[in-house]
Amino acid sequence: MKISIVNFETIDSTNTEALNRARAGSDEGLCIIARHQSAGRGRHGRVWVSEKDAGLYLSLVLRPRIEAQFLPLITLAAGVAVHETLSEFDIAADLKWVNDLLVNEKKIAGILAETTETKRGLAAVVGIGINLTHQNFPPEIAERATSIEFETGRAPDRERIIETLNSALAERYAQLSAADGPRLTRNEWAKRSTFASGKIVRVTMPDGIISGTTNGIEDNGALRIRTDAGNVAVIHAGDVEMIRA
Numbered sequence: 218m219k220i221s222i223v224n225f226e227t228i229d230s231t232n233t234e235a236l237n238r239a240r241a242g243s244d245e246g247l248c249i250i251a252r253h254q255s256a257g258r259g260r261h262g263r264v265w266v267s268e269k270d271a272g273l274y275l276s277l278v279l280r281p282r283i284e285a286q287f288l289p290l291i292t293l294a295a296g297v298a299v300h301e302t303l304s305e306f307d308i309a310a311d312l313k314w315v316n317d318l319l320v321n322e323k324k325i326a327g328i329l330a331e332t333t334e335t336k337r338g339l340a341a342v343v344g345i346g347i348n349l350t351h352q353n354f355p356p357e358i359a360e361r362a363t364s365i366e367f368e369t370g371r372a373p374d375r376e377r378i379i380e381t382l383n384s385a386l387a388e389r390y391a392q393l394s395a396a397d398g399p400r401l402t403r404n405e406w407a408k409r410s411t412f413a414s415g416k417i418v419r420v421t422m423p424d425g426i427i428s429g430t431t432n433g434i435e436d437n438g439a440l441r442i443r444t445d446a447g448n449v450a451v452i453h454a455g456d457v458e459m460i461r462a
């Protein structure tokens with residue numbers, strides 16, 4: 218995939234722009250980057266605070282040719298790419314299902330993958346927010362967040378991060394699209410996550426809360442939980458929190 222970058226000083230949301238351009242027919246590989254977002258979006262309709270230059274705000278258009286059941290794995294493949302990028306900058310992150318990147322249990326990056334129908338077929342947009350600095354975050358977010366600057370003690374090299382991230386994204390997307398891609402993607406994700414199995418968690422879903430121990434990833438990327446009542450629940454959407462023993 219050839220990546221072509223379009224830069225904005227400010228925009229509402231790079232994901233919204235990428236979705237609109239995908240609907241207008243843009244090719245796979247279009248990458249929208251902004252220095253500031255006035256309406257950055259997180260998962261579950263939350264706001265993604267996007268002060269100027271405090272984070273990397275990037276969205277990539279894909280036109281996946283994988284079976285529909287495996288589409289949720291795009292978000293796992295992107296998580297692996299962000300994990301690899303952070304490790305290039307000497308940051309050892311953890312992947313919390315479905316796609317929070319944590320360092321010492323504090324969030325350093327998040328991913329919002331969205332799909333849309335277009336005249337050229339289904340398109341997916343992978344939106345990635347990475348905290349570059351978190352000095353000016355509102356206090357309630359700052360205490361649960363970290364940033365590349367804080368973890369490395371240096372001002373981050375934004376251009377190098379973008380280059381590393383885009384090449385990791387292209388590589389992990391190619392892996393997902395190739396033979397045996399879904400299995401390889403799940404394995405790569407699980408290798409980098411302490412949440413894939415054996416973690417005691419509480420999951421808040423649209424229709425309730427369950428607690429139990431994580432028990433692996435389903436073929437389509439869903440999370441299996443062995444509940445305290447002894448059943449296995451398969452989670453397709455929800456917020457996972459670690460419960461301290």
Ligand code: BTN
Nearest residue numbers: 230232257258259260327344346
């Ligand atoms: C989350 O953890 O809730 C996902 C956050 C995703 C934020 C990124 S920033 C770039 C892209 N544009 C958006 O509006 N959201 C994503």
